[in-house]
Structures are given as structure tokens and as C-alpha cells.
């Protein structure tokens with residue numbers, strides 16, 4: 001079968017389209033015929049290579065996918081060949097204390113499709129049967145593929161972790177990113193008010209269209225925390241949602257109200273930040289980390305997406321053959337929304353968001 005693979009680490013230019021061996025459905029697994037696969041920044045990190053990760057080459061990259069079940073291994077129940085599914089890329093051992101609690105993303109052996117086993121930028125991918133859920137009926141395969149990693153991450157951050165309530169205010173940094181955009185959509189669904197930040201007028205306009213109550217241009221606003229406080233009448237935001245790390249963490253601490261919550265899932269601007277601990281204890285701030293989500297988070301996300309007919313924000317769809325171009329677009333940060341690969345002949349040529357809508 002055809003797949004986008006790496007044989008060495010580097011930039012998007014190291015990604016090649018090659019014929020690789022077919023995946024096999026081992027006991028408890030299904031093989032999904034991939035109709036669409038979505039890009040995440042994680043793919044660039046996998047391609048660059050993280051210390052301590054070892055791959056079998058050629059390594060198939062990609063974490064997000066939607067498709068059709070093509071084969072089932074022994075011991076798979078409640079699924080059927082031909083079923084349209086969306087793939088949860090989080091991999092867990094199923095045996096540790098944290099898996100037993102149903103907290104799969106806290107698993108001692110937590111991994112991801114495309115990182116710890118062959119990924120989704122391929123015509124077919126084998127995954128544990130517990131990692132597939134029925135595709136929401138109102139979504140195309142391209143839209144469904146765009147959901148898992150970004151929306152699951154944002155969903156767990158705002159619901160399971162930060163327990164965002166209707167009427168609360170949430171500060172969301174860097175609104176062009178996949179998780180930030182997903183968080184903006186989910187915050188609106190939950191009846192919360194979002195304050196979005198970006199340095200791009202275009203991205204801030206898009207944030208307003210998606211329901212952001214306020215937008216802060218951090219290229220022009222020197223003190224984002226002071227602006228967030230001004231917007232909230234001096235009180236501070238209830239929740240700060242951070243995917244950026246070093247650059248935004250001090251802003252989070254200075255922006256949240258007394259008893260507020262800071263939730264973080266990534267460090268795109270760096271892993272080390274200073275914390276004014278006086279503010280943490282005096283203002284009684286809760287600091288929370290979050291990674292991906294549990295199977296229950298994924299199930300409840302998809303249920304909510306179906307009930308509210310939420311659609312992810314789509315940037316562009318490329319054919320699988322142009323995976324390298326798609327990754328280069330993401331590396332440049334040009335996108336607004338999810339970049340998706342059309343696989344299995346479902347997409348010919350490049351389609352814009354309007355064309356696939």
C-alpha cells in the first residue's frame with residue numbers, strides 16, 4: 001500500500017511516498033481503510049526526531065484519521081467491516097493502574113499512532129479496536145479526520161480538567177493553532193466567553209467569526225494580562241488555556257481571577273517558564289496539565305459534536321501524494337484550521353474549504 005514515510009530525521013523534505021507492507025489486524029485490532037488523515041504539529045516533531053524515540057524504518061507518520069473498517073482481528077466485538085469510523089490516536093497498555101481507572105491518557109506506557117507505531121498517512125492503518133468510534137454522520141471523512149487530536153485535547157482541557165462552566169471567561173492563546181481553535185469552538189458550545197489572542201489580524205477576525213467575545217493582538221498589546229483584566233472589569237479570567245508554554249505561562253498566572261484555573265497541554269514556545277509562586281498561593285490558582293484524553297473523553301466529545309453538529313475549522317485538503325507540501329504549509333504556520341490529506345482516491349487535487357463544505 002501507499003504511505004507517507006520517513007527513513008531519516010529532518011524537515012518535511014525527508015517525507016517520501018513509498019509502497020510499504022500491508023498492516024495486519026492482530027487480536028483485538030481492526031484495520032481501517034483511511035479516507036482522510038489530518039496533520040498536527042506532532043507530525044513535525046516525529047519527523048524531526050525526539051530523543052529517546054526509536055522507529056522501525058520506513059516509519060509511517062500521521063496520528064489523525066477517519067475511514068472505513070476493512071478487516072477485524074480475532075476477539076473484536078461491537079464493530080463491523082464497512083463501518084465508518086474516526087480514530088483516536090492515543091495508545092495505552094490497558095493493564096496499568098491508570099488504565100484501570102479509565103484514564104488512558106495517564107497510562108504509564110502512553111503512546112500515539114504515528115509516534116510509537118505506524119501512523120495514518122497511509123491507505124490502511126491497524127489500530128486497537130477500542131481506538132475507533134463511529135464517525136459523526138454530519139461530518140465528511142475530511143472533517144472527521146480533523147477532529148481527534150486537537151478536539152480531544154481541547155475537550156479534556158476545558159471539561160474534564162478545567163471544568164469550564166457557562167458564563168465563565170476563558171483566555172485562549174495563539175488562536176491559529178489546532179488545539180486553540182478547537183478550544184474556542186468548545187468554549188462557545190459550553191456557553192463560555194472566549195478571549196482569543198494572536199498576532200495576525202486575519203486569525204483574530206476568524207476568531208470573532210467563530211464566536212470569540214474579545215480578541216487581543218499581542219503584537220500591538222504590550223501587556224496581554226492587563227488587557228485580559230481590563231476586559232473582565234479587573235477581575236481576571238476564570239480559565240487560561242495554554243498550548244504555548246514559556247511565552248504565555250506568566251501571562252496565564254497574571255490573567256486568572258482568584259481561585260482561577262490554568263490548564264496547559266503544550267510548549268510550542270519552550271518548556272521552561274518562571275512562575276510567580278506568590279500569585280499562585282495568594283490567588284489560590286489551580287495549575288493543571290493535560291494530555292490528549294481518555295476513551296470516555298473521546299466518546300463524550302463525539303457525542304457532543306454529533307448533538308451540536310460542530311464542524312472543525314478546515315484549512316486545505318491535499319492528496320496523500322502531496323503530504324510533503326501539506327507538512328511544509330504547516331511548518332510555515334500559514335494555515336487557519338486543519339490541514340487534511342485525502343487518501344484512498346477520495347480527493348483529487350487540492351480543494352479549498354469552500355469546495356469541500
Ligand SMILES: [Zn+2]
Nearest residue numbers: 093096099107
Ligand atoms: Zn496503562
